[in-house]
Amino acid sequence: MDLAVALRLASDSMEASPETIFVEAVCRPYLLNAQNADGGWGFHPGSQSRVESTCWALQTLVDSFSPETPQSVTRGLQFLRAAQLPDGSWPSTPEEKVGCWVTSLACCVLVADKHSSKAVAAGLRWLCRDWPQDSTPWRRFLARLSSQEQVAPMNNALRGWGWTPRTSSWVEPTSFALLALRQCREDLLPPAAMRRRKLAEGMLYDRMCPGGGWNCGNPRVYGVAGEPLVVPTAWALLALRDHPERPENRMSLAWLENNIRNIYGAGSLALARICLEAYARGWPASAPALHDFYRENEFLQNIQVTAWACLASSARRHWLTAAAGRVA
């Protein structure tokens, strides 16, 4: 539906902010219509179902559970459960036989479903078994002998998670894993969970850019400070929100707030809002609007970005708190 028409029709029948009207009239129907016959979502309408895009579309529907969506949610959950690999992990694409970081996202979604406890527990066990290889004692010894430590100095004893198994720790997958471990019930957590959380939080703080905020995980290369980016900064702050008073959190929140007006993409805008509101910071009225971004590029028809837009405009945010058993 044309954006202008949708907004006009919706505003006739709703008393809400333009952003809420936009999400209800455009984004949510877009998500619902894009669900594939197998219950999953692709990154674009009509594309192959993938775990990551399904997680975000489903998170949106679960978060705003409404009488119109239970069938969509049930089918989505079935897709996710069926996509789990025998070792407890989830792959990025159903054809793939090796799990990866999307395991954290799947756990975050399925924790809301009381029928998925076993699947979540298996996913968390896989996460806690998966150690990045760049930080083994042998690798650290080799790194000390090479020039690598001077090129990109960081404390590799602090271990998080990689995008794919047996590679290096990076900010976003580490943040997703921390969110999964934070949101799941304690009885589902493997014994190593507490130690992994501590190490991973240390790793995130170690990888923060010098002036606050995060990029993918290179705070300094060849002596030059890395530039922070909105998306990894938002995820890292969400993962570290048990420590709101730490100077690193405050510095990074300040960086995020100062950069709202320089945001160029809808995905970054939505995540910045989710993050700042999770820290009870106000969202400035002068901030760019999601529907203006939609008007320019239609979010590049990206389901994940559309889902983030829905989550950003939702006041509920159940998905960011421990939330077992919200889906009957």
Next chain:
Amino acid sequence: MRDRTLIPSFQRPPSNVMIRRATNYEQDLASLLYESLCEFSLSMKRKTVLLKPNLVGLDPLGVMNTHPAVIAAARECFLRLGASQVLIGDGPAMDRDTEAIIESVRLREYTGPLAHTFVDLNVDDVERVRLKTHASRLQELYLPKTALGVDFLVSMPKLKTHHWAGVTLSLKNMFGIVPGSCYGWPKNVLHWAGIDRAILDINAAARPDFAIVDGIVGMEGNGPIQGTPKSSGVLVFGNDPVAVDATCCRVMGLIPERVKYLHRAGTLLGHLKPEKIQQLGDDIGGVRTPFAVLETFRTMAEKTDGLE
């Protein structure tokens, strides 16, 4: 659909590479490009083309990404040559907000609406591809269906040095087709497989049919992101990405045989030796602009007295 047969260099005919002077992005690049592409006798009628620029990060000052004026000019030229559709696509490696990157460089202002023209290769549908070359230990890669399915793939890098690979040109630019949705941001699995070797495997799986290098303003030193802008005033084109990259190195005052992955690509994917490259347009000597490299790559640089 493109022919995915891998033809080793010794079975390939000599390659054509053209250098054209272009001093700034405000000039009529579409005319210059069209005139140049016509000399390659490309058969583009009813073909689907994918332009793969190098979009590495937020770049409001326009120093690290392929300039949108060059992308828009190339798009216009391929349409004029008869292509039925010219898509633009990339999968940035460090930032998953691709929309933010293309908006930061104002691509839409140059090309018009992008919702149906731009393909975010990071989140495209994927196909499992068994690798033919095994230069790295990767056995297979999931690659975007758009990049594999188009009739004509054009690599459009910026002329830059690179802190891990030495230089980043049309071959290294193909890292951008590897989808972040499978391998992350950055695509760290490629680093673990060895950057130089992974470049060979990716290009053997999806070798560009043509390359257009934006060297109007390049980047030297600690590229591809934190280097120093370097005005070189050239566009380099060709039907062999190896030959184009070799020519670019010579323009940058670097010895292509000493760029690890290029040296190996010269036996596998195209021509590196000057005698196998038919040079069109301007002479290399006339446009040579020595690029500074990091200490690690000092052996790549030609000696300043002109002796290699």
